[in-house]
Amino acid sequence: MYSAMLSAPVGDDVFGEDPTVAKLESHLASLFGKEAGLFFPTGTQSNLCGLMAHCNSRSSEIILGSNSHLCLYEQGGLSTLGSIHSRQLPEDPETAQVPIDAFVAGVRGDDPHYPRTAVAAIENTHNVLGGKVLPASYISSLGAALAAQDVPLHIDGARIFNACVKLNVTPAELCAGAASVSICLSKGLGSPVGSVLVGSKHVVGLARRARKAAGGGMRQAGVIAAAGLYAVENNVERLADDHQRAEFLCGKLREAGYGIEVAPTTNLCYFTLPDGCALDSGAFADRCKERGVLVGLMYGETFRFATHKDVDDEGLELAAKVFADVLR
Numbered sequence: 485m486y487s488a489m490l491s492a493p494v495g496d497d498v499f500g501e502d503p504t505v506a507k508l509e510s511h512l513a514s515l516f517g518k519e520a521g522l523f524f525p526t527g528t529q530s531n532l533c534g535l536m537a538h539c540n541s542r543s544s545e546i547i548l549g550s551n552s553h554l555c556l557y558e559q560g561g562l563s564t565l566g567s568i569h570s571r572q573l574p575e576d577p578e579t580a581q582v583p584i585d586a587f588v589a590g591v592r593g594d595d596p597h598y599p600r601t602a603v604a605a606i607e608n609t610h611n612v613l614g615g616k617v618l619p620a621s622y623i624s625s626l627g628a629a630l631a632a633q634d635v636p637l638h639i640d641g642a643r644i645f646n647a648c649v650k651l652n653v654t655p656a657e658l659c660a661g662a663a664s665v666s667i668c669l670s671k672g673l674g675s676p677v678g679s680v681l682v683g684s685k686h687v688v689g690l691a692r693r694a695r696k697a698a699g700g701g702m703r704q705a706g707v708i709a710a711a712g713l714y715a716v717e718n719n720v721e722r723l724a725d726d727h728q729r730a731e732f733l734c735g736k737l738r739e740a741g742y743g744i745e746v747a748p749t750t751n752l753c754y755f756t757l758p759d760g761c762a763l764d765s766g767a768f769a770d771r772c773k774e775r776g777v778l779v780g781l782m783y784g785e786t787f788r789f790a791t792h793k794d795v796d797d798e799g800l801e802l803a804a805k806v807f808a809d810v811l812r
């Protein structure tokens with residue numbers, strides 16, 4: 485990855501003259517079956533600008549899941565920066581899906597009492613609901629139901645490649661029902677930075693305008709786009725290893741006792757320590773840390789592990805041993 489960065493041809497991307505950025509954008513657009521792509525430093529900015537593009541007039545509304553990253557972890561930027569009102573619907577915790585009829589019933593038309601529904605969004609894989617995968621059938625049916633109401637569908641695809649690998653489908657197949665997708669290069673794919681928004685030329689053009697207002701463009705950004713290209717070309721298939729490793733780790737936690745229930749679907753596993761456990765969450769995390777294993781509290785008393793490129797089998801064996809010792 486470093487050598488790809490070192491040898492990347494660059495130019496001024498503010499003028500659309502960086503060949504490496506252009507290559508990354510068009511590569512992802514074609515992988516996802518969309519017309520155009522736009523490079524961003526972060527997924528938060530890519531989501532925001534993509535949604536600002538869809539909500540290009542005042543009193544616009546987005547419909548989205550109440551446990552989505554967009555709702556919970558992007559500081560409400562949709563409202564504070566994008567002037568977008570959000571209508572939040574609960575996901576089914578088993579499937580991580582907002583039922584299609586609930587989405588459709590949530591659409592609000594041209595009545596002066598209401599904001600106008602300009603876009604709907606889903607998250608795939610779904611972070612807070614455990615790395616769950618939303619299948620292509622759901623996305624295409626939802627996309628079609630919304631399109632019948634003139635509402636485009638956006639996918640927060642921070643981990644969309646995890647979903648593709650898990651389902652063994654191409655990004656274009658999985659995202660055919662969506663008008664835009666925000667793709668993170670910096671999560672499991674292992675790039676230090678970067679996200680790409682893909683969609684129609686029209687939507688990407690509007691997102692480019694929004695990007696300027698939301699912090700500006702970047703100049704010789706080919707240096708970091710090269711890392712993203714390398715990640716997409718080399719680090720996608722290996723996501724299956726992350727999924728397998730998450731499975732292994734969850735098995736070890738279950739074996740460690742106390743009836744910990746944990747079942748990963750992709751590379752994330754969430755768990756809480758059950759009531760019968762002698763340790764509280766803070767003590768568990770401290771003991772693990774003393775032994776060289778970092779376990780993060782995600783929210784409340786819930787821990788999250790994420791397996792990724794820099795977690796190897798040796799590290800996993802160590803983590804499994806530490807969990808068993810600490811919980812004993």
Ligand SMILES: *Cc1c(COP(=O)(O)O)cnc(C)c1O
Nearest residue numbers: 526527528529553607611640642
């Ligand atoms: C990480 C993440 C983002 C935002 O990405 P940043 O690059 O951290 O801004 C958006 N959505 C989901 C589901 C994420 O996990």
